[in-house]
Amino acid sequence: MASHIVGYPRMGPKRELKFALESFWDQKSSAEDLQKVAAGLRSSIWKQMADAGIKYIPSNTFSYYDQVLDATAMLGAVPPRYGWNGGEIGFDTYFSMARGNASVPAMEMTKWFDTNYHFIVPELGPDVKFSYASHKAVDEYKEAKALGVNTVPVLIGPVSYLLLSKPAKGVEKSFSLLSLLPKILPIYKEVISELKAAGASWIQFDEPTLVLDLEAHQLQAFGAAYADLESTLSGLNVLVETYFADLTSDAYKTLIELKGVTAYGVDLIRGTKTIDLIKSNFPKGKFLFAGVVDGRNIWANDLASSLSTLQALEAVVGKENLVVSTSCSLLHTAVDLVNETKLDDEIKSWLAFAAQKVVEVNALAKALAGQTDEAFFASNAAAQASRKSSPRVNNEAVQKAAAALKGSDHRRATNVSARLDAQQKKLNLPILPTTTIGSFPQTLELRRVRREFKANKISENDYVKAIKEEIKKVVDLQEELDIDVLVHGEPERNDMVEYFGEQLSGFAFTVNGWVQSYGSRCVKPPIIYGDVSRPKPMTVFWSSTAQSMTKRPMKGMLTGPVTILNWSFVRNDQPRFETCYQIALAIKDEVEDLEKAGINVIQIDEAALREGLPLRKSEHAFYLKWAVHSFRITNVGVKDTTQIHTHMCYSNFNDIIHSIIDMDADVITIENSRSDEKLLSVFREGVKYGAGIGPGVYDIHSPRIPSTEEIADRINKMLAVLESNILWVNPDCGLKTRKYAEVKPALNNMVAAAKQLRTQLGSAK
Numbered sequence: 070m071a072s073h074i075v076g077y078p079r080m081g082p083k084r085e086l087k088f089a090l091e092s093f094w095d096q097k098s099s100a101e102d103l104q105k106v107a108a109g110l111r112s113s114i115w116k117q118m119a120d121a122g123i124k125y126i127p128s129n130t131f132s133y134y135d136q137v138l139d140a141t142a143m144l145g146a147v148p149p150r151y152g153w154n155g156g157e158i159g160f161d162t163y164f165s166m167a168r169g170n171a172s173v174p175a176m177e178m179t180k181w182f183d184t185n186y187h188f189i190v191p192e193l194g195p196d197v198k199f200s201y202a203s204h205k206a207v208d209e210y211k212e213a214k215a216l217g218v219n220t221v222p223v224l225i226g227p228v229s230y231l232l233l234s235k236p237a238k239g240v241e242k243s244f245s246l247l248s249l250l251p252k253i254l255p256i257y258k259e260v261i262s263e264l265k266a267a268g269a270s271w272i273q274f275d276e277p278t279l280v281l282d283l284e285a286h287q288l289q290a291f292g293a294a295y296a297d298l299e300s301t302l303s304g305l306n307v308l309v310e311t312y313f314a315d316l317t318s319d320a321y322k323t324l325i326e327l328k329g330v331t332a333y334g335v336d337l338i339r340g341t342k343t344i345d346l347i348k349s350n351f352p353k354g355k356f357l358f359a360g361v362v363d364g365r366n367i368w369a370n371d372l373a374s375s376l377s378t379l380q381a382l383e384a385v386v387g388k389e390n391l392v393v394s395t396s397c398s399l400l401h402t403a404v405d406l407v408n409e410t411k412l413d414d415e416i417k418s419w420l421a422f423a424a425q426k427v428v429e430v431n432a433l434a435k436a437l438a439g440q441t442d443e444a445f446f447a448s449n450a451a452a453q454a455s456r457k458s459s460p461r462v463n464n465e466a467v468q469k470a471a472a473a474l475k476g477s478d479h480r481r482a483t484n485v486s487a488r489l490d491a492q493q494k495k496l497n498l499p500i501l502p503t504t505t506i507g508s509f510p511q512t513l514e515l516r517r518v519r520r521e522f523k524a525n526k527i528s529e530n531d532y533v534k535a536i537k538e539e540i541k542k543v544v545d546l547q548e549e550l551d552i553d554v555l556v557h558g559e560p561e562r563n564d565m566v567e568y569f570g571e572q573l574s575g576f577a578f579t580v581n582g583w584v585q586s587y588g589s590r591c592v593k594p595p596i597i598y599g600d601v602s603r604p605k606p607m608t609v610f611w612s613s614t615a616q617s618m619t620k621r622p623m624k625g626m627l628t629g630p631v632t633i634l635n636w637s638f639v640r641n642d643q644p645r646f647e648t649c650y651q652i653a654l655a656i657k658d659e660v661e662d663l664e665k666a667g668i669n670v671i672q673i674d675e676a677a678l679r680e681g682l683p684l685r686k687s688e689h690a691f692y693l694k695w696a697v698h699s700f701r702i703t704n705v706g707v708k709d710t711t712q713i714h715t716h717m718c719y720s721n722f723n724d725i726i727h728s729i730i731d732m733d734a735d736v737i738t739i740e741n742s743r744s745d746e747k748l749l750s751v752f753r754e755g756v757k758y759g760a761g762i763g764p765g766v767y768d769i770h771s772p773r774i775p776s777t778e779e780i781a782d783r784i785n786k787m788l789a790v791l792e793s794n795i796l797w798v799n800p801d802c803g804l805k806t807r808k809y810a811e812v813k814p815a816l817n818n819m820v821a822a823a824k825q826l827r828t829q830l831g832s833a834k
Contacts, residue, residue: 070391070438072430073125073358074118075275075310075334076223076398078423079132080585081110082405090133090589093160094168100160107131111209115218117424122431125271125308125358128213128220129206130398133160134167134588135181136275137188137233140225141166144256145202148176148192148237158202167588169771177235178587178770180680182277182313184365184401185594185636187587191230193249194240201256207263214268222264226276226309227257227298228291233278247290254294258301265305273308273334279324280314280340282686288323299329308358310334312397314684315342325352332356337378338363338396344378348385357386360396361433362426367402367582367596367638369421370429372436372449379437393434399423402638403582403594415459416577416598418452456598457642464574464600471650478698479705480733485760488735489795491709495669496622500830501784501798501823502553504763506716506738507565507626507672508803509543509558510812519563536561537614544618550816551824554622554670557615559805565628565674566636570595572607573655576637587770590806596638597648603655606662613666625663625671629715630656630699635677646695653702660704664711672714673703675732676802679722693728700732712736718765718802723751726758736761740801742768742783752790762791765801766819772807774815780822793830798823 080086089106092098111131118126132139142163147153150173153162167189169175177190206222213220225233230253231246264272276291295302295309307330316324316335321343324333335343337360347357359382361375383391405424409417421429432445456462481488515535522532543558562568570576576595583591608625616623630652639645656673663671678700683692704713715732718740722729729737741749741764749764766783767775780798787796798819804812 070388070393070434071124072122072434073221073334073392073394074123074127074399074427074430075312075360075364075395076127076130076400077114077118078400078402078404078585079110079130080404080583080591082408083581084583084591086110086133087589087591094164094589103133103160107133108212111212112216115213115216115220118427119218121427122435123427125392125394126213126218126220127223127273128209129223130400131209133163135186135188136225137191137230138163138167139203139205140230141189141191142203143201143206143224143260144230144253145200146191146193146197147202155200156202157204169768169773171773174768174773175771183680183682183684184313185584185586185592185677185680186401188233191234192237193231193234193246194237194244195248197237197249197252199249199252199256201259204263206260207267210264210269211267219268219270221271221273221308222269223273223275223310224257224260226274227253227294228287229276229278231290232281232287247287250290250294250297254297257298261298261301261305269305271306271308272302273310275310275312277310277312279311279320280316280336281684282317283320285319288319291323291327295327295329302329306331306356308332308334308356310358311340312336312360312364313339315340316346318346321346325350325355330355332358332392334358334360334394336360336396338365340396344382347382351386354390355386356390356392357382358392358394360394362393362395362430364395364397364399364426365401366641367420367422368641369419369425369449369452370433371453372429372433372446375433376436379433383437391437393430393437395426395430399426400585402426403579403584405581408581409579411580412577415455415461416596419456419598420596422582459599462599462640462642464602467600467602467651467654470654471647474650474654474702479701481701481705481707481709483709485733485735488709488712489761492669492712492735495710496554496712498553498622499827500793501796501827503798503820503823504552504554504624504738505547505556505800505816506803507556507559507624507674508562508805509546509556509560510807510809511560511563511805512809515539515560516563519561536611540611540615541618544615544623546813548619548621550813550820552621552816552820554624555615555619556624556626557611559626559803561611564592565803566633567593567595569607569628569633570597570637572605573601573603573652575599575601575651592636594637595633597634597640599640601648601651601655603658607659609659609662609666612663612668616668622670623668624714625660625668627656627659627663627671627673627703629673629675629678630703631681631696632675632677635681646699649695649699650702653699656703657706661706664707669710670712670714671704671707672716673700673734674716675700676716676718678717679725682725689725693725697728697731700734704734714738714761716802726751726756730758730760734760736763736797738763738797738799739765741765742801749786749790758791759795761795761797763797763799766798766822767800767815769800769802769804769807772811774811775818777818777821777825780819781825784822784826788826
């Protein structure tokens with residue numbers, strides 16, 4: 070019985086690629102140095118899967134930034150502003166598209182479906198001249214083959230690539246991206262022909278957009294694309310992989326009728342209803358790649374349950390045609406549990422990271438073939454039973470408090486307009502008030518202090534002294550820049566979710582459980598294994614300390630319940646909304662303690678609220694109801710004079726704007742600049758927004774420093790659709806990934822632009 074892995078983490082068990090990328094970007098190492106690290110990681114990944122007995126091992130899932138950008142490079146779809154003149158795309162052009170450079174901004178970045186991974190959005194139009202400009206897929210196949218590993222090259226499917234794109238600036242928004250299929254398919258044919266010539270026997274096309282709510286003409290595009298590719302694909306086994314949700318009956322019918330396709334990959338973790346479609350109609354002689362091992366969470370597979378599912382499918386598709394697979398790429402999980410030295414044995418027994426999931430896939434394949442590893446299965450069953458019965462998982466008091474939330478929608482008693490008036494009397498802010506989103510640059514010295522404190526190499530007194538000094542530096546800088554509402558810079562936090570999870574019950578933490586978010590940015594999601602509560606205040610000391618250093622308003626900085634949920638590995642033994650309500654109650658306690666300590670502005674970030682939106686529209690209303698309710702729970706008890714902010718970033722918000730309004734925050738700061746200000750279009754279309762709002766005026770994920778004029782121009786565009794008395798001026802997101810040499814001039818220009826517009830608005834009266 071065969072086994073398959075959809076994709077694998079790229080960063081390395083100790084984030085080797087991250088450090089190699091950042092060294093290259095900082096011009097401390099060469100392109101050859103970066104390529105050497107990458108080749109070593111690829112080699113170890115392929116060898117690991119081969120040694121584990123995996124038959125279908127992927128290649129071209131490794132990326133220096135993201136797989137959609139790799140497809141853009143393959144197709145030569147480089148926007149003209151990057152000055153590319155043809156030929157093989159090198160690092161300069163590639164990373165300029167991803168990160169921008171001194172003269173031009175980066176391409177838009179957005180979330181990959183409903184994950185915390187990001188991709189660079191292709192910018193396309195009728196005048197794009199496609200050409201075969203990156204041979205990465207073929208080169209990596211040959212590289213693996215030279216090491217003795219015959220891989221399955223993976224490409225983003227042509228239809229998904231176009232559906233994930235956007236019309237370039239200056240192109241009509243109504244432009245049909247799918248009309249470009251005839252222009253990109255010749256490039257795909259070149260790649261396929263080269264892979265065949267190199268000896269490939271299988272090829273995998275990832276077409277995840279098949280799980281979305283697609284219109285008839287979009288589904289028809291899949292049929293047209295693969296019919297066009299059929300003759301080129303002749304002689305290859307072709308796998309079309311889907312993931313992240315169920316297939317609709319129409320999408321399933323489209324999938325199984327694709328010309329030239331040998332095998333279909335389906336997610337049976339988040340797409341359990343697809344099983345019924347398979348049982349009712351599966352093409353004879355085709356392969357089913359059954360994704361029964363979860364690629365998006367870290368819980369050990371229930372092997373007995375998965376084996377039962379596989380046996381039922383085997384009766385439908387045939388013994389020789391069933392392949393055991395992961396539900397999606399393992400990119401979304403941590404790399405290897407072996408590197409976790411501080412997790413206790415009980416919790417560790419409940420977990421499986423990418424390396425362990427590879428073993429699970431092969432163990433299931435062997436069991437299906439009648440070669441069950443009895444000891445492995447017995448150990449797995451014992452761990453499953455331990456998790457269900459452990460007293461660490463259940464807290465009756467927390468469960469009762471969460472259950473008591475039902476029956477109220479937890480709204481503040483006064484409407485937002487009246488609250489804003491009361492807050493202005495207290496805060497006395499100028500028109501177009503300036504602020505930042507929370508974090509300031511995390512210097513090497515700051516990281517060293519936190520690392521040494523965690524390792525007990527410095528005392529708590531020395532740690533507190535160092536953090537206070539850093540806060541003072543950040544406060545002084547903001548006062549020097551004349552920012553109106555300050556932040557303390559979050560020097561005590563390595564990660565916004567991890568920081569809170571470490572102080573809440575029901576959470577566990579890893580040492581090396583890193584997951585790629587975008588580029589070199591990695592996060593270490595907490596593991597929510599049990600009921601959640603707050604044993605003691607988490608941020609009050611630092612916020613109060615910062616407020617004592619200034620007479621200006623200092624924001625208390627919290628992460629909201631939905632974001633903590635969506636950026637954690639969440640327990641899978643109860644509905645996600647129940648866990649979210651528990652977190653909301655814990656954050657509510659913190660909000661009320663901050664208010665008692667004299668903090669008059671409290672930001673509760675919900676950066677990931679949009680990210681958790683289900684892929685199916687039929688499921689949106691239920692999710693948004695409990696997600697928005699969870700946010701309101703956190704601040705329902707504060708005074709009218711306490712200003713509640715929230716922040717959202719890097720998603721398309723226009724389709725949930727009414728739910729954002731329903732959150733009833735006093736002020737929302739929201740990503741805007743990197744997405745071509747498309748957020749503003751919702752206000753041009755007549756949506757009325759009465760609370761404070763700060764659409765980001767510059768992109769912090771690029772090292773580029775925007776000019777005062779550029780920022781003023783952005784603010785003017787906002788003033789065309791938003792009232793000046795509700796508009797805030799702020800960057801897109803937190804500043805932790807930037808350097809002070811970039812932050813100081815950018816913020817200086819931002820404040821100068823705000824003052825310039827204030828003067829103009831004042832003289833216009």
